[in-house]
Amino acid sequence: MDHPHRFGEHLDRPVVPVLAAVSVLAVGAAYGAALAWTQRSLGIPVGDIPAQRIPFQILLLGNLFGGIGAVAAAHFGGSIVLWLMGRAVGGPGRFGRVYRGAALLLWAALPALPAVALRVLAPGAPLPDGLAVGAGLAGVLLLAGAYHLCRRTQPLPPWRALLAVLLAGAFVGSLALL
Numbered sequence: 001m002d003h004p005h006r007f008g009e010h011l012d013r014p015v016v017p018v019l020a021a022v023s024v025l026a027v028g029a030a031y032g033a034a035l036a037w038t039q040r041s042l043g044i045p046v047g048d049i050p051a052q053r054i055p056f057q058i059l060l061l062g063n064l065f066g067g068i069g070a071v072a073a074a075h076f077g078g079s080i081v082l083w084l085m086g087r088a089v090g091g092p093g094r095f096g097r098v099y100r101g102a103a104l105l106l107w108a109a110l111p112a113l114p115a116v117a118l119r120v121l122a123p124g125a126p127l128p129d130g131l132a133v134g135a136g137l138a139g140v141l142l143l144a145g146a147y148h149l150c151r152r153t154q155p156l157p158p159w160r161a162l163l164a165v166l167l168a169g170a171f172v173g174s175l176a177l178l
Contacts, residue, residue: 011096011097011100011101011153012096012097016100016104017100019103019104020099020100020103020104021103023103023104023106023107024068024071024072024075024103024106025068027071027106027107027109027110027113028064028067028068028069028070028071028072029064029067029068030067030110030113031067031068031070031071031113031116031117032060032063032064032065032066032067032068033060033063033064033067034067034113034114034116034117035063035066035067035117035120035121036056036059036060036062036063036064037114037117038114038117038118038121038122039051039059039063039121040052040056040059042121042122042125044121044122046059046062071106075099075102075103075106076099078102078168078172079095079098079099079102079103080095081168081171081172082098082102082146082149082150082164082165082168083095083098083099084168085150085164085165085167085168085171086150086153086154086156086161086164087154088164088167089156089160089161089163089164089167090156090160091150091153091154091155091156091160091164092154092155093154094153094154097153098149098150098153098154101149101152101153102146102149105142105145105146105149108138108141108142108145109138109141110138111134111135111137111138111141112134112135112137112138112139114131114134115127115131115132115134115135116135118131143165143169146165146168146169147161147162147165150164150165
């Protein structure tokens with residue numbers, strides 16, 4: 001790549017919206033599967049029905065829709081936050097590029113999905129070390145990816161892109177603590 005901002009031009013290619021949609025659907029399906037597996041393994045009931053009495057295919061199907069919806073909402077919200085923070089530090093905006101790039105960045109969240117599913121379904125349960133490592137790895141990958149995305153879609157100097165990502169991370173982190 002001869003110039004760091006040229007990557008942003010690749011996000012305008014006609015195939016990228018299709019890849020972005022596939023990313024949201026695939027990562028959402030993976031999250032739904034993690035929810036279904038966690039729900040079944042912990043025996044968390046669906047309403048008044050014990051999870052073991054529900055065929056796994058039905059449990060999986062229901063959680064797939066929820067997982068896709070949750071990932072789509074998180075993608076949209078995260079894109080807005082990253083775009084706003086990029087604008088706050090002097091970037092031009094370019095929401096479409098940020099939105100498409102953030103969808104491709106969702107793949108970096110895969111190692112965290114089992115830990116997120118456990119936290120959602122059993123908030124007080126201890127987080128096993130393996131899940132914590134996966135979540136930490138995903139956090140680092142997402143922050144690094146957000147930095148590069150901000151750097152390439154908002155022609156910002158490195159320190160401003162870093163500041164935008166730190167502000168976005170602080171905002172999202174404060175929401176996660178609620």
